[in-house]
Amino acid sequence: MRKLASYAPAALVVVLLLALWEGGCRFFRLPVYVLPAPSRVFRTFVHDLPLFLEHAAVTVQEVALGLGIGTALGIGVAVVAFYVRPVGQALTPFLVGTQVVPIFAVAPLLVLWFGYGIWPKVAVASLITFFPVAINLLDGLRSVRSELLEFFQALGAREAKLLRLVLLPAALPFLLSGLRVGATLSLVGATLGEWVGASQGLGYLMIRENARLRLDRVFAIVLLLTLMGLGLFGTLGVLERLLRRRR
Amino acid sequence: MNPAAAPTSSRPAEGETALELRDVHVAFPLPQGALPVLAGFSLAVAPGEVVGLVGPSGCGKTTLLRVSAGLLRPGRGEVRVFGRAPRGRVAYMPQGDSLLPWRTALGNVLAALEVDGPVPPEARRRAQELFGRFGLSGFEKSFPHELSGGMRQRVALLRTFLARRELLLLDEPMGALDALTRAELQDWLVEVLQALPRTVVLVTHDVEEALLLGDRVLVLSPRPARPLQEVRPAGPRPRARGSPELQALRLRILEALSPKRHAQTG
Ligand SMILES: Nc1ncnc2c1ncn2[C@@H]1O[C@H](COP(=O)(O)OP(=O)(O)OP(=O)(O)O)[C@@H](O)[C@H]1O
Numbered sequence: 296m297r298k299l300a301s302y303a304p305a306a307l308v309v310v311l312l313l314a315l316w317e318g319g320c321r322f323f324r325l326p327v328y329v330l331p332a333p334s335r336v337f338r339t340f341v342h343d344l345p346l347f348l349e350h351a352a353v354t355v356q357e358v359a360l361g362l363g364i365g366t367a368l369g370i371g372v373a374v375v376a377f378y379v380r381p382v383g384q385a386l387t388p389f390l391v392g393t394q395v396v397p398i399f400a401v402a403p404l405l406v407l408w409f410g411y412g413i414w415p416k417v418a419v420a421s422l423i424t425f426f427p428v429a430i431n432l433l434d435g436l437r438s439v440r441s442e443l444l445e446f447f448q449a450l451g452a453r454e455a456k457l458l459r460l461v462l463l464p465a466a467l468p469f470l471l472s473g474l475r476v477g478a479t480l481s482l483v484g485a486t487l488g489e490w491v492g493a494s495q496g497l498g499y500l501m502i503r504e505n506a507r508l509r510l511d512r513v514f515a516i517v518l519l520l521t522l523m524g525l526g527l528f529g530t531l532g533v534l535e536r537l538l539r540r541r542r
Numbered sequence: 543m544n545p546a547a548a549p550t551s552s553r554p555a556e557g558e559t560a561l562e563l564r565d566v567h568v569a570f571p572l573p574q575g576a577l578p579v580l581a582g583f584s585l586a587v588a589p590g591e592v593v594g595l596v597g598p599s600g601c602g603k604t605t606l607l608r609v610s611a612g613l614l615r616p617g618r619g620e621v622r623v624f625g626r627a628p629r630g631r632v633a634y635m636p637q638g639d640s641l642l643p644w645r646t647a648l649g650n651v652l653a654a655l656e657v658d659g660p661v662p663p664e665a666r667r668r669a670q671e672l673f674g675r676f677g678l679s680g681f682e683k684s685f686p687h688e689l690s691g692g693m694r695q696r697v698a699l700l701r702t703f704l705a706r707r708e709l710l711l712l713d714e715p716m717g718a719l720d721a722l723t724r725a726e727l728q729d730w731l732v733e734v735l736q737a738l739p740r741t742v743v744l745v746t747h748d749v750e751e752a753l754l755l756g757d758r759v760l761v762l763s764p765r766p767a768r769p770l771q772e773v774r775p776a777g778p779r780p781r782a783r784g785s786p787e788l789q790a791l792r793l794r795i796l797e798a799l800s801p802k803r804h805a806q807t808g
Protein backbone atom coordinates (compact mmCIF):
# COMPACT_ATOMS: atom_id res chain seq x y z
CA MET A 296 0.00 0.00 0.00
CA ARG A 297 2.80 2.37 0.94
CA LYS A 298 4.65 1.32 -2.19
CA LEU A 299 1.59 2.08 -4.26
CA ALA A 300 1.37 5.50 -2.65
CA SER A 301 4.96 6.21 -3.59
CA TYR A 302 3.98 5.98 -7.24
CA ALA A 303 1.27 8.60 -6.80
CA PRO A 304 3.39 11.68 -7.64
CA ALA A 305 4.66 10.10 -10.87
CA ALA A 306 1.13 9.05 -11.83
CA LEU A 307 -0.08 12.57 -11.18
CA VAL A 308 2.58 13.99 -13.52
CA VAL A 309 1.54 11.54 -16.25
CA VAL A 310 -2.11 12.45 -15.87
CA LEU A 311 -1.28 16.15 -15.97
CA LEU A 312 0.83 15.80 -19.08
CA LEU A 313 -1.85 13.75 -20.82
CA ALA A 314 -4.47 16.37 -19.89
CA LEU A 315 -2.26 19.15 -21.22
CA TRP A 316 -1.63 17.21 -24.42
CA GLU A 317 -5.33 16.46 -24.90
CA GLY A 318 -6.33 20.02 -24.12
CA GLY A 319 -3.68 21.45 -26.45
CA CYS A 320 -4.76 19.26 -29.35
CA ARG A 321 -8.38 20.26 -28.92
CA PHE A 322 -7.71 23.92 -28.35
CA PHE A 323 -5.46 24.30 -31.39
CA ARG A 324 -7.51 21.80 -33.43
CA LEU A 325 -4.34 19.97 -34.40
CA PRO A 326 -4.81 17.45 -37.23
CA VAL A 327 -3.79 13.81 -36.70
CA TYR A 328 -0.81 14.15 -39.05
CA VAL A 329 0.69 16.81 -36.80
CA LEU A 330 -0.14 15.48 -33.35
CA PRO A 331 -2.96 13.07 -32.45
CA ALA A 332 -4.66 13.61 -29.10
CA PRO A 333 -4.15 10.87 -26.48
CA SER A 334 -7.81 9.92 -26.67
CA ARG A 335 -7.46 9.37 -30.39
CA VAL A 336 -4.29 7.32 -29.90
CA PHE A 337 -6.07 5.19 -27.37
CA ARG A 338 -9.08 4.63 -29.63
CA THR A 339 -6.76 3.65 -32.50
CA PHE A 340 -4.85 1.36 -30.15
CA VAL A 341 -7.98 -0.55 -29.25
CA HIS A 342 -9.49 -0.50 -32.73
CA ASP A 343 -6.38 -1.56 -34.66
CA LEU A 344 -5.07 -3.96 -32.03
CA PRO A 345 -5.46 -7.05 -34.28
CA LEU A 346 -3.26 -5.41 -36.92
CA PHE A 347 -0.69 -4.38 -34.33
CA LEU A 348 -0.60 -7.81 -32.74
CA GLU A 349 -0.07 -9.45 -36.09
CA HIS A 350 3.09 -7.39 -36.59
CA ALA A 351 4.05 -7.59 -32.91
CA ALA A 352 4.21 -11.37 -33.30
CA VAL A 353 7.02 -10.95 -35.84
CA THR A 354 8.91 -8.52 -33.61
CA VAL A 355 8.45 -10.77 -30.58
CA GLN A 356 9.75 -13.69 -32.59
CA GLU A 357 12.86 -11.74 -33.55
CA VAL A 358 13.46 -10.63 -29.98
CA ALA A 359 12.88 -14.12 -28.58
CA LEU A 360 15.26 -15.70 -31.07
CA GLY A 361 17.79 -12.94 -30.44
CA LEU A 362 17.55 -13.37 -26.70
CA GLY A 363 17.97 -17.13 -27.00
CA ILE A 364 20.92 -17.00 -29.35
CA GLY A 365 22.56 -14.08 -27.57
CA THR A 366 22.18 -15.76 -24.17
CA ALA A 367 23.55 -19.08 -25.41
CA LEU A 368 26.54 -17.35 -26.99
CA GLY A 369 27.05 -15.21 -23.90
CA ILE A 370 27.04 -18.25 -21.60
CA GLY A 371 29.47 -20.12 -23.87
CA VAL A 372 31.90 -17.23 -24.15
CA ALA A 373 31.72 -16.42 -20.42
CA VAL A 374 32.42 -20.03 -19.42
CA VAL A 375 35.35 -20.30 -21.84
CA ALA A 376 36.73 -16.93 -20.72
CA PHE A 377 36.38 -18.06 -17.10
CA TYR A 378 38.44 -21.22 -17.56
CA VAL A 379 40.93 -20.11 -20.18
CA ARG A 380 42.68 -17.19 -18.57
CA PRO A 381 44.22 -15.73 -21.75
CA VAL A 382 40.82 -15.76 -23.45
CA GLY A 383 39.32 -13.94 -20.49
CA GLN A 384 42.08 -11.39 -20.45
CA ALA A 385 41.85 -10.87 -24.19
CA LEU A 386 38.06 -10.56 -24.15
CA THR A 387 37.35 -8.46 -21.07
CA PRO A 388 38.39 -5.05 -22.50
CA PHE A 389 36.77 -6.04 -25.75
CA LEU A 390 33.50 -6.99 -24.07
CA VAL A 391 33.44 -3.77 -22.09
CA GLY A 392 34.52 -1.73 -25.12
CA THR A 393 31.83 -3.04 -27.41
CA GLN A 394 29.18 -2.03 -24.91
CA VAL A 395 29.75 1.59 -25.84
CA VAL A 396 29.64 0.89 -29.59
CA PRO A 397 26.13 1.75 -30.76
CA ILE A 398 25.03 -1.61 -32.12
CA PHE A 399 22.05 0.19 -33.67
CA ALA A 400 24.42 1.92 -36.05
CA VAL A 401 25.36 -1.51 -37.35
CA ALA A 402 21.75 -2.42 -38.11
CA PRO A 403 21.77 -1.08 -41.70
CA LEU A 404 24.91 -3.07 -42.43
CA LEU A 405 23.30 -6.23 -41.14
CA VAL A 406 20.29 -5.70 -43.36
CA LEU A 407 22.68 -5.26 -46.25
CA TRP A 408 24.37 -8.55 -45.43
CA PHE A 409 21.47 -10.69 -44.26
CA GLY A 410 18.65 -9.35 -46.42
CA TYR A 411 15.12 -8.27 -45.50
CA GLY A 412 13.94 -11.30 -43.54
CA ILE A 413 13.87 -11.64 -39.76
CA TRP A 414 17.55 -12.66 -39.51
CA PRO A 415 19.22 -9.25 -39.56
CA LYS A 416 16.92 -8.22 -36.70
CA VAL A 417 17.65 -11.46 -34.88
CA ALA A 418 21.34 -10.72 -35.36
CA VAL A 419 20.97 -7.23 -33.87
CA ALA A 420 19.00 -8.57 -30.90
CA SER A 421 21.54 -11.38 -30.39
CA LEU A 422 24.46 -8.98 -30.41
CA ILE A 423 22.73 -6.62 -28.02
CA THR A 424 21.93 -9.50 -25.65
CA PHE A 425 25.28 -11.23 -25.97
CA PHE A 426 27.49 -8.55 -24.42
CA PRO A 427 25.71 -7.83 -21.15
CA VAL A 428 25.03 -11.54 -20.61
CA ALA A 429 28.67 -12.50 -21.20
CA ILE A 430 30.10 -9.70 -19.04
CA ASN A 431 27.70 -10.20 -16.16
CA LEU A 432 28.01 -13.97 -16.15
CA LEU A 433 31.81 -13.77 -16.21
CA ASP A 434 31.60 -11.37 -13.29
CA GLY A 435 29.30 -13.77 -11.47
CA LEU A 436 31.53 -16.79 -12.08
CA ARG A 437 34.54 -14.90 -10.83
CA SER A 438 32.82 -13.76 -7.65
CA VAL A 439 31.91 -17.24 -6.37
CA ARG A 440 33.44 -17.67 -2.91
CA SER A 441 36.16 -20.32 -2.81
CA GLU A 442 34.69 -22.03 0.30
CA LEU A 443 31.63 -22.88 -1.75
CA LEU A 444 33.82 -24.66 -4.27
CA GLU A 445 36.43 -26.21 -2.02
CA PHE A 446 34.03 -28.56 -0.28
CA PHE A 447 33.19 -30.12 -3.65
CA GLN A 448 36.73 -29.97 -4.99
CA ALA A 449 38.01 -31.89 -1.96
CA LEU A 450 35.41 -34.59 -2.66
CA GLY A 451 36.89 -34.88 -6.12
CA ALA A 452 34.22 -33.10 -8.18
CA ARG A 453 35.28 -32.43 -11.76
CA GLU A 454 34.87 -29.08 -13.49
CA ALA A 455 31.62 -30.02 -15.22
CA LYS A 456 30.14 -30.98 -11.86
CA LEU A 457 31.43 -27.82 -10.20
CA LEU A 458 29.81 -25.80 -12.96
CA ARG A 459 26.48 -27.52 -12.54
CA LEU A 460 26.42 -27.74 -8.76
CA VAL A 461 28.06 -24.47 -7.77
CA LEU A 462 29.29 -22.03 -10.38
CA LEU A 463 26.33 -21.67 -12.72
CA PRO A 464 23.63 -21.53 -10.01
CA ALA A 465 25.73 -19.01 -8.10
CA ALA A 466 26.13 -16.83 -11.18
CA LEU A 467 22.52 -17.17 -12.37
CA PRO A 468 21.29 -13.86 -10.89
CA PHE A 469 24.18 -12.09 -12.61
CA LEU A 470 23.18 -13.68 -15.90
CA LEU A 471 19.61 -12.49 -15.38
CA SER A 472 20.77 -8.93 -14.72
CA GLY A 473 22.60 -9.03 -18.02
CA LEU A 474 19.62 -10.54 -19.75
CA ARG A 475 17.37 -7.81 -18.38
CA VAL A 476 19.56 -5.12 -19.90
CA GLY A 477 19.78 -7.07 -23.14
CA ALA A 478 16.06 -7.78 -23.34
CA THR A 479 14.84 -4.19 -23.40
CA LEU A 480 17.58 -3.03 -25.73
CA SER A 481 16.86 -5.99 -28.01
CA LEU A 482 13.33 -4.76 -28.49
CA VAL A 483 14.63 -1.38 -29.58
CA GLY A 484 17.27 -3.06 -31.74
CA ALA A 485 14.80 -5.30 -33.53
CA THR A 486 12.42 -2.38 -34.15
CA LEU A 487 15.26 -0.35 -35.57
CA GLY A 488 16.26 -3.23 -37.80
CA GLU A 489 12.70 -3.27 -39.11
CA TRP A 490 12.89 0.45 -39.83
CA VAL A 491 15.89 -0.05 -42.02
CA GLY A 492 14.34 -2.77 -44.09
CA ALA A 493 11.48 -5.18 -43.52
CA SER A 494 8.08 -6.18 -44.75
CA GLN A 495 6.64 -7.06 -41.35
CA GLY A 496 7.05 -6.17 -37.71
CA LEU A 497 6.17 -3.19 -35.54
CA GLY A 498 9.13 -1.14 -36.81
CA TYR A 499 8.05 -1.67 -40.39
CA LEU A 500 4.47 -0.76 -39.51
CA MET A 501 5.63 2.44 -37.83
CA ILE A 502 7.51 3.58 -40.92
CA ARG A 503 4.59 2.67 -43.16
CA GLU A 504 1.99 4.47 -41.06
CA ASN A 505 4.31 7.43 -40.68
CA ALA A 506 4.48 7.75 -44.46
CA ARG A 507 0.68 7.60 -44.57
CA LEU A 508 0.52 10.38 -42.00
CA ARG A 509 -1.34 8.06 -39.60
CA LEU A 510 0.43 9.45 -36.57
CA ASP A 511 -2.27 8.05 -34.29
CA ARG A 512 -1.14 4.58 -35.32
CA VAL A 513 2.53 5.50 -34.87
CA PHE A 514 1.81 6.66 -31.34
CA ALA A 515 -0.28 3.57 -30.64
CA ILE A 516 2.63 1.38 -31.75
CA VAL A 517 4.99 3.31 -29.50
CA LEU A 518 2.57 2.65 -26.67
CA LEU A 519 2.49 -1.06 -27.49
CA LEU A 520 6.29 -1.25 -27.68
CA THR A 521 6.54 0.48 -24.32
CA LEU A 522 4.14 -2.02 -22.77
CA MET A 523 6.07 -4.92 -24.29
CA GLY A 524 9.35 -3.57 -22.97
CA LEU A 525 7.91 -3.06 -19.52
CA GLY A 526 6.49 -6.57 -19.54
CA LEU A 527 9.82 -8.10 -20.53
CA PHE A 528 11.78 -6.01 -18.04
CA GLY A 529 9.30 -6.70 -15.26
CA THR A 530 9.17 -10.46 -15.83
CA LEU A 531 12.94 -10.80 -15.76
CA GLY A 532 13.13 -8.47 -12.77
CA VAL A 533 10.70 -10.60 -10.79
CA LEU A 534 12.62 -13.75 -11.74
CA GLU A 535 15.88 -12.17 -10.64
CA ARG A 536 14.44 -10.99 -7.34
CA LEU A 537 13.04 -14.47 -6.62
CA LEU A 538 16.48 -15.94 -7.17
CA ARG A 539 18.31 -13.32 -5.16
CA ARG A 540 16.01 -13.64 -2.20
CA ARG A 541 17.63 -16.95 -1.32
CA ARG A 542 21.09 -15.49 -1.12
CA MET B 543 24.09 -52.09 8.34
CA ASN B 544 24.49 -48.73 9.94
CA PRO B 545 23.37 -46.25 7.30
CA ALA B 546 26.27 -43.83 7.31
CA ALA B 547 28.77 -45.68 9.43
CA ALA B 548 31.37 -46.67 6.92
CA PRO B 549 32.61 -45.31 3.63
CA THR B 550 31.77 -47.69 0.80
CA SER B 551 35.27 -47.65 -0.60
CA SER B 552 37.60 -50.37 0.65
CA ARG B 553 38.26 -50.36 4.35
CA PRO B 554 41.80 -49.29 5.19
CA ALA B 555 44.19 -52.05 6.11
CA GLU B 556 45.17 -52.18 9.77
CA GLY B 557 48.27 -50.20 10.62
CA GLU B 558 47.98 -47.98 7.57
CA THR B 559 48.21 -44.22 8.08
CA ALA B 560 45.00 -42.31 7.39
CA LEU B 561 46.77 -39.03 6.77
CA GLU B 562 50.44 -38.52 6.38
CA LEU B 563 52.20 -35.20 5.84
CA ARG B 564 55.91 -35.48 5.34
CA ASP B 565 58.17 -32.41 5.40
CA VAL B 566 55.45 -30.22 3.84
CA HIS B 567 56.44 -26.72 2.77
CA VAL B 568 53.95 -24.05 1.74
CA ALA B 569 54.76 -20.42 1.07
CA PHE B 570 52.40 -17.82 -0.38
CA PRO B 571 53.84 -15.29 -2.79
CA LEU B 572 53.35 -11.75 -1.55
CA PRO B 573 54.54 -8.49 -3.11
CA GLN B 574 57.16 -8.12 -0.39
CA GLY B 575 58.40 -11.69 -0.81
CA ALA B 576 57.31 -15.25 -0.01
CA LEU B 577 55.31 -15.85 3.17
CA PRO B 578 56.27 -19.22 4.64
CA VAL B 579 53.20 -20.77 6.27
CA LEU B 580 54.34 -24.37 6.58
CA ALA B 581 58.05 -25.05 6.76
CA GLY B 582 58.79 -28.74 7.00
CA PHE B 583 55.57 -29.85 8.66
CA SER B 584 55.09 -33.54 9.37
CA LEU B 585 52.08 -35.32 10.82
CA ALA B 586 50.66 -38.81 10.88
CA VAL B 587 47.05 -39.59 11.76
CA ALA B 588 46.03 -43.19 12.44
CA PRO B 589 42.75 -44.62 11.09
CA GLY B 590 39.91 -43.93 13.48
CA GLU B 591 41.85 -41.28 15.32
CA VAL B 592 40.45 -37.82 16.12
CA VAL B 593 43.21 -35.22 16.14
CA GLY B 594 42.59 -31.71 17.41
CA LEU B 595 44.72 -28.87 16.07
CA VAL B 596 44.95 -25.65 18.05
CA GLY B 597 47.14 -22.70 17.26
CA PRO B 598 47.16 -18.93 17.11
CA SER B 599 45.13 -17.21 14.42
CA GLY B 600 46.98 -17.01 11.13
CA CYS B 601 49.49 -19.72 12.00
CA GLY B 602 48.48 -21.88 9.06
CA LYS B 603 45.78 -24.25 10.30
CA THR B 604 43.48 -23.73 7.32
CA THR B 605 46.45 -23.99 5.00
CA LEU B 606 47.33 -27.31 6.64
CA LEU B 607 43.85 -28.68 5.99
CA ARG B 608 43.76 -27.39 2.42
CA VAL B 609 47.07 -29.11 1.73
CA SER B 610 45.75 -32.29 3.34
CA ALA B 611 42.64 -32.15 1.15
CA GLY B 612 44.70 -31.79 -1.99
CA LEU B 613 43.32 -28.30 -2.65
CA LEU B 614 46.74 -26.73 -2.40
CA ARG B 615 49.93 -28.32 -3.67
CA PRO B 616 52.82 -28.07 -1.25
CA GLY B 617 55.97 -26.46 -2.61
CA ARG B 618 57.86 -29.35 -1.16
CA GLY B 619 57.02 -32.50 0.74
CA GLU B 620 54.41 -35.18 0.46
CA VAL B 621 50.77 -35.64 1.38
CA ARG B 622 49.18 -39.08 1.52
CA VAL B 623 45.68 -40.17 2.45
CA PHE B 624 45.66 -43.90 3.06
CA GLY B 625 48.81 -44.10 1.00
CA ARG B 626 47.45 -42.21 -2.00
CA ALA B 627 47.02 -38.69 -3.36
CA PRO B 628 44.39 -36.86 -1.27
CA ARG B 629 42.21 -35.28 -3.95
CA GLY B 630 38.76 -36.85 -3.91
CA ARG B 631 39.42 -38.96 -0.81
CA VAL B 632 38.58 -36.51 1.98
CA ALA B 633 35.52 -34.64 3.15
CA TYR B 634 36.60 -31.10 3.98
CA MET B 635 34.40 -28.70 5.88
CA PRO B 636 35.70 -25.21 5.10
CA GLN B 637 35.90 -22.49 7.71
CA GLY B 638 32.85 -20.20 7.74
CA ASP B 639 29.61 -20.45 5.79
CA SER B 640 30.03 -22.84 2.91
CA LEU B 641 26.49 -24.05 2.26
CA LEU B 642 24.93 -23.35 -1.12
CA PRO B 643 22.45 -20.55 -0.38
CA TRP B 644 20.13 -21.53 -3.22
CA ARG B 645 19.67 -25.09 -2.01
CA THR B 646 17.58 -26.31 0.90
CA ALA B 647 19.22 -28.05 3.86
CA LEU B 648 18.42 -31.43 2.32
CA GLY B 649 19.49 -30.17 -1.10
CA ASN B 650 22.84 -29.15 0.32
CA VAL B 651 23.35 -32.56 1.88
CA LEU B 652 22.35 -34.33 -1.33
CA ALA B 653 24.73 -32.12 -3.33
CA ALA B 654 27.58 -33.79 -1.46
CA LEU B 655 26.31 -37.16 -2.69
CA GLU B 656 25.76 -35.91 -6.24
CA VAL B 657 29.51 -35.54 -6.62
CA ASP B 658 29.74 -39.33 -6.89
CA GLY B 659 26.91 -39.61 -9.42
CA PRO B 660 23.11 -39.72 -9.38
CA VAL B 661 21.67 -40.13 -5.88
CA PRO B 662 19.67 -43.35 -5.53
CA PRO B 663 16.36 -43.04 -3.65
CA GLU B 664 17.57 -45.06 -0.68
CA ALA B 665 20.57 -42.76 -0.21
CA ARG B 666 18.12 -39.89 -0.17
CA ARG B 667 16.08 -41.65 2.49
CA ARG B 668 19.19 -42.31 4.57
CA ALA B 669 20.12 -38.64 4.38
CA GLN B 670 16.64 -37.73 5.59
CA GLU B 671 16.96 -40.16 8.50
CA LEU B 672 20.20 -38.54 9.58
CA PHE B 673 18.49 -35.17 9.85
CA GLY B 674 16.99 -36.49 13.05
CA ARG B 675 20.32 -37.51 14.54
CA PHE B 676 21.74 -34.11 13.65
CA GLY B 677 18.87 -32.35 15.42
CA LEU B 678 17.51 -30.97 12.18
CA SER B 679 14.28 -32.87 11.61
CA GLY B 680 11.58 -30.64 10.19
CA PHE B 681 14.13 -28.32 8.59
CA GLU B 682 14.92 -30.41 5.51
CA LYS B 683 13.19 -27.91 3.25
CA SER B 684 14.57 -24.74 4.87
CA PHE B 685 17.10 -22.61 3.05
CA PRO B 686 20.36 -21.76 4.82
CA HIS B 687 19.27 -18.16 5.45
CA GLU B 688 16.21 -19.50 7.26
CA LEU B 689 18.34 -21.51 9.72
CA SER B 690 20.15 -20.37 12.83
CA GLY B 691 23.95 -20.23 12.81
CA GLY B 692 24.17 -23.41 14.88
CA MET B 693 21.80 -25.24 12.56
CA ARG B 694 23.76 -24.16 9.50
CA GLN B 695 26.91 -25.59 11.07
CA ARG B 696 25.08 -28.84 11.72
CA VAL B 697 23.88 -29.04 8.12
CA ALA B 698 27.45 -28.44 6.99
CA LEU B 699 28.64 -31.17 9.37
CA LEU B 700 25.92 -33.53 8.25
CA ARG B 701 26.87 -33.19 4.61
CA THR B 702 30.53 -33.69 5.51
CA PHE B 703 29.71 -36.87 7.46
CA LEU B 704 27.45 -38.17 4.74
CA ALA B 705 29.92 -37.60 1.95
CA ARG B 706 31.35 -41.08 2.54
CA ARG B 707 35.03 -40.32 2.64
CA GLU B 708 37.71 -42.01 4.68
CA LEU B 709 38.97 -38.85 6.31
CA LEU B 710 37.15 -35.78 7.62
CA LEU B 711 38.90 -32.43 7.83
CA LEU B 712 36.88 -29.96 9.89
CA ASP B 713 37.96 -26.32 9.97
CA GLU B 714 36.46 -24.64 13.03
CA PRO B 715 33.14 -26.44 12.74
CA MET B 716 31.81 -24.46 15.72
CA GLY B 717 33.38 -21.16 14.79
CA ALA B 718 31.29 -18.00 15.04
CA LEU B 719 28.86 -19.43 17.60
CA ASP B 720 28.01 -18.14 21.05
CA ALA B 721 29.49 -20.03 24.01
CA LEU B 722 26.26 -21.80 24.91
CA THR B 723 25.42 -23.08 21.45
CA ARG B 724 29.03 -24.04 21.07
CA ALA B 725 29.09 -26.17 24.20
CA GLU B 726 25.85 -27.80 23.17
CA LEU B 727 27.18 -28.59 19.70
CA GLN B 728 30.43 -29.94 21.13
CA ASP B 729 28.58 -32.44 23.32
CA TRP B 730 26.45 -33.35 20.38
CA LEU B 731 29.46 -33.87 18.08
CA VAL B 732 30.94 -36.22 20.69
CA GLU B 733 27.75 -38.26 20.44
CA VAL B 734 27.78 -38.22 16.67
CA LEU B 735 31.39 -39.43 16.61
CA GLN B 736 30.37 -42.18 19.01
CA ALA B 737 27.64 -43.35 16.67
CA LEU B 738 29.46 -42.69 13.40
CA PRO B 739 33.17 -43.17 14.10
CA ARG B 740 35.48 -41.49 11.61
CA THR B 741 39.05 -40.42 11.20
CA VAL B 742 38.98 -36.70 11.89
CA VAL B 743 41.33 -33.76 11.89
CA LEU B 744 39.62 -30.98 13.77
CA VAL B 745 40.92 -27.42 13.68
CA THR B 746 39.69 -25.17 16.45
CA HIS B 747 40.75 -22.13 18.40
CA ASP B 748 38.86 -23.44 21.42
CA VAL B 749 41.28 -25.47 23.52
CA GLU B 750 38.52 -27.13 25.54
CA GLU B 751 36.80 -28.23 22.34
CA ALA B 752 39.98 -29.92 21.15
CA LEU B 753 40.34 -31.68 24.51
CA LEU B 754 36.72 -32.82 24.59
CA LEU B 755 36.79 -34.22 21.08
CA GLY B 756 40.34 -35.22 20.29
CA ASP B 757 42.18 -38.44 21.06
CA ARG B 758 45.22 -36.26 20.66
CA VAL B 759 45.65 -32.50 20.60
CA LEU B 760 48.44 -30.86 18.66
CA VAL B 761 49.46 -27.37 19.74
CA LEU B 762 50.89 -25.34 16.87
CA SER B 763 53.34 -22.44 16.93
CA PRO B 764 52.69 -19.10 15.23
CA ARG B 765 53.45 -18.95 11.51
CA PRO B 766 55.16 -20.94 10.13
CA ALA B 767 53.20 -23.56 12.02
CA ARG B 768 55.14 -26.36 13.69
CA PRO B 769 53.99 -28.71 16.44
CA LEU B 770 54.89 -27.28 19.85
CA GLN B 771 53.30 -29.91 22.04
CA GLU B 772 51.20 -32.99 21.86
CA VAL B 773 48.59 -33.62 24.53
CA ARG B 774 46.59 -36.80 25.03
CA PRO B 775 43.50 -36.29 27.16
CA ALA B 776 42.96 -39.36 29.34
CA GLY B 777 40.00 -41.68 28.87
CA PRO B 778 37.51 -42.22 26.11
CA ARG B 779 34.85 -39.74 25.03
CA PRO B 780 32.58 -38.37 26.41
CA ARG B 781 34.86 -36.54 28.82
CA ALA B 782 33.61 -34.42 31.68
CA ARG B 783 33.88 -30.77 30.77
CA GLY B 784 34.93 -29.53 34.21
CA SER B 785 37.20 -32.40 35.25
CA PRO B 786 40.45 -31.34 36.95
CA GLU B 787 42.58 -33.31 34.47
CA LEU B 788 40.98 -31.54 31.53
CA GLN B 789 41.42 -28.15 33.17
CA ALA B 790 45.07 -28.92 33.91
CA LEU B 791 45.64 -29.88 30.28
CA ARG B 792 43.81 -26.76 29.17
CA LEU B 793 46.10 -24.56 31.23
CA ARG B 794 49.13 -26.37 29.92
CA ILE B 795 48.07 -25.75 26.32
CA LEU B 796 47.18 -22.12 26.95
CA GLU B 797 50.58 -21.71 28.55
CA ALA B 798 52.23 -23.21 25.47
CA LEU B 799 50.21 -20.86 23.26
CA SER B 800 50.96 -17.68 25.21
CA PRO B 801 53.09 -15.18 23.31
CA LYS B 802 55.33 -14.61 26.33
CA ARG B 803 56.62 -18.13 26.05
CA HIS B 804 57.40 -17.73 22.38
CA ALA B 805 59.43 -14.66 23.14
CA GLN B 806 61.54 -16.79 25.49
CA THR B 807 61.90 -19.79 23.24
CA GLY B 808 62.36 -17.67 20.14
N1 LIG C 1 45.63 -17.91 -0.63
C1 LIG C 1 46.48 -17.20 0.15
N2 LIG C 1 47.29 -16.26 -0.41
C2 LIG C 1 48.15 -15.56 0.36
N3 LIG C 1 48.30 -15.73 1.66
C3 LIG C 1 47.53 -16.64 2.28
C4 LIG C 1 46.59 -17.42 1.55
N4 LIG C 1 45.96 -18.25 2.41
C5 LIG C 1 46.49 -17.99 3.63
N5 LIG C 1 47.44 -17.03 3.54
C6 LIG C 1 48.24 -16.53 4.67
O1 LIG C 1 48.78 -17.62 5.33
C7 LIG C 1 48.72 -17.45 6.72
C8 LIG C 1 48.00 -18.60 7.36
O2 LIG C 1 46.66 -18.60 6.95
P1 LIG C 1 45.61 -19.68 7.45
O3 LIG C 1 44.31 -19.34 6.86
O4 LIG C 1 46.15 -21.04 7.19
O5 LIG C 1 45.62 -19.39 9.01
P2 LIG C 1 44.72 -20.04 10.15
O6 LIG C 1 45.64 -20.67 11.12
O7 LIG C 1 43.68 -20.90 9.56
O8 LIG C 1 44.07 -18.76 10.80
P3 LIG C 1 42.64 -18.61 11.52
O9 LIG C 1 42.73 -19.29 12.84
O10 LIG C 1 42.48 -17.14 11.68
O11 LIG C 1 41.62 -19.22 10.61
C9 LIG C 1 48.05 -16.11 6.96
O12 LIG C 1 49.05 -15.17 7.24
C10 LIG C 1 47.39 -15.79 5.66
O13 LIG C 1 47.41 -14.41 5.42
Ligand SMILES: [Mg+2]
Pocket residue numbers: 603604605637713
Ligand atom coordinates in the same frame (compact mmCIF):
# COMPACT_ATOMS: atom_id res chain seq x y z
MG1 LIG D 1 41.67 -20.81 9.42
